[in-house]
Amino acid sequence: MATFSLSERLDRFCALSDEVKEHLNGSNSFQRLLESRAEVLRPGEPIAYVPIVQSGWIATYDLTPDGRRAILELGLPGDVLSGPLHAREPIGYTVQALTSATVTFHPVEPIVELIRTNARVAAAFLRLETYQHERLQERLLPLLQLRSYEKIAHLFLDLHARLDAVGMAANGRFPMPLNQATLADHLGMHEVHVNRVLRRMDDDGYVAREKGYITILDHATLAEMVGFRGRPRPPRHGGA
Amino acid sequence: MATFSLSERLDRFCALSDEVKEHLNGSNSFQRLLESRAEVLRPGEPIAYVPIVQSGWIATYDLTPDGRRAILELGLPGDVLSGPLHAREPIGYTVQALTSATVTFHPVEPIVELIRTNARVAAAFLRLETYQHERLQERLLPLLQLRSYEKIAHLFLDLHARLDAVGMAANGRFPMPLNQATLADHLGMHEVHVNRVLRRMDDDGYVAREKGYITILDHATLAEMVGFRGRPRPPRHGGA
DNA sequence: CGTCCCTTTGAGGGCCTTCAAACTGTGTGG
DNA sequence: CCACACAGTTTGAAGGCCCTCAAAGGGACG
Secondary structure (H helix, E strand, O other), rough: OOOOOOOHHHHOOOOOOHHHHHHHHHHOOEEEEEOOOEEEOOOOOOOOOEEEEEEOOOEEOOOOOOOEEEEEEEEOOOOOOOHHHHOOOOOEEEEEOOOEEEEEEEEEHHHHHHHHHOHHHHHHHHHHHHHHHHHHHHHHHHHHOOOOOHHHHHHHHHHHHHOOOOHOOOOOOOOOOOHHHHHHHHHHHHHHHHHHHHHHHHOOOOOEEOOOEEEEEHHHHHHHHHHHHHHOOOOOOOOO | OOOOHHHHHHHHOOOOOHHHHHHHHHHOEEEEEEEEOEEEEOOOOOEEEEEEEEEEEEEEEOOOOOOOEEEEEEEEEOOOOHHHHHHOOOOOOOOEEEEOEEEEEEEHHHHHHHHOHHHHHHHHHHHHHHHHHEEEEHHHHHHHHHHHHHOOOOOOOHHHHHHHHHOOOEEEEEEEOHHHHHHHHHOOHHHHHHHHHHHHHHHHHOEEEEEOOEEOOOHHHHHHHOOOOOOOOOOOOOOO
C-alpha cells in the first residue's frame, strides 16, 4: 500500500506520460518497515536508492567535530529524498528514521537512465529539486534572524502546512512524534531551552500540547510574529 | 569579455553538444555593469532572466517582518543563479549587488524551451541545482551548531575555497569586499559582534586583515575547529 | 575642513547555555 | 503487584555569549 508513489510525486511538477509513470513505479522498487533510529542512507556509501517516506518521520543530519547533531531536513510522509540521486559522490550526511517508518526505495540506475533520455522526467526532477532548494532557503531565514521562541513557532507553522498538505492535520492539530532533544537539534537550540520555550508558548496560549500532538491555537498571530508565508504548494501541473 | 558563460558552467556538470552550447550562449543574452546596491532581481516580478556573475559580489536576501536582512546566498564571480529559472511564481526574495558588479543576463524563454526538449540540458541544470542544494545544506551546519567565532571561520574557509576555484585566491589570501554589517546579515549576527570576533581571530593569529582582503593564516587548525570539509568541486564531466 | 561610511570600543543586560537533579510515564522482570 | 530501569520532561541556579544602545575613531571624498 504505497500511498505515495514516485511517479505521482513527480507528476505534480511536470506531467508525465503513462508509459513513463509505469516505468518509474515498476522498476524494482521495494518497501521496508524501519524501526525508529534505523538508518535509511549511510554516509560514505555509494548511492543506490531514492527513498520515499510512506509513514513516519525521518531526518537528514550531520555531525559537528565534537559530535553534536545538526538536523538538516525532516522527511515527512510523502517526501522524496531526491538529493542522493544526483550527487556525484557518496553523500556526506546520514538519513535516519526518527520514528518507526515505512519507506519505499527506488533503485537509482533506471531513474538515472530515464533522466538521461527523457527530457520531461529530467524537468520533473529539476522542479522537484528546485522545490526542495526553496524549502531549504526558507529554513535559513528563521535560523539567521529569529529568536528561539519564534524559531519554534516557525517550525510548527511549517510542519502544520506540510502535514496538512498530505491530510495529516486538522483544525491546527498535527502529530508531533519528535522529542524535545530532536527539536533542539533541528533548530540549533538546547533541549532544556526548547522545553522552557514550549512551556511559555503553551502558557501564552499560542499552542496546546498533548502527548504526540501539537495544536496551533493562534495561527494568525504566530504567522505574523515570524513572517511566515504559507509555502506555495507544488502545482497540480506546472510549466517548465 | 564574458569570462563565465552559461554553457561552460553547465558543461562542467553534464557534457553538452557544441550546437546546444552555441544556442545557449547566442540567445540574446546581454551584460550589464551594476552599481553597488543595484537590484539584480526584484521580488514579486515575473522572472525573465537567469543572471551569471562575471565580476563583483551579489547577494540573495530576504527581510524579516521588522526589516532585518537575512542574506541567504552570496553570488561570487562565476556563480549562476538558476533558482528563478525553475520557480513557478515570482520569487520571494531580492537579489542585489553588494559591490559594483558585472552580470550577464540570459532570457529564460529559450532556456526553458531547451530544457523541455533536450534531456542533456535538463540533466545539466538538474546537477547544477543539486550542487547549489548541497551548498545550502553546508550552510545549515554552522548556523545550527557553531558559535560566532566558528561561524566566521567557516565562512572564510568557504569563501576561500570558492574564490580559489575561479583563480581569485592565492596563498590563503582572497578579496573581502563586504563590510561587517553585511557579514553579520549573512551569519545571523550583529555588526558589533562581528567586529569583536574579527579582531579576536586576528589577535589569535588565525587570519590577517587588510582593507578589502582576508588572509587565512592557519587553514588546517581552522578547518578542524569548524569541521570544514573542502567542498567537492564540480567535476570536469560527470555521470548522471 | 566637514561629511559620510565604516570600524572600533565601552558598558549593561538579556537570551540562551550549561550542569545538575527531580519528576513523570511506560515497559520489564521478579 | 511491586521494584526497577529507562526515556523523556521539567525545574533550578549560575554564568557566558551575544545583543543593544551609545559614541568615539579613522579613512575617503568633495
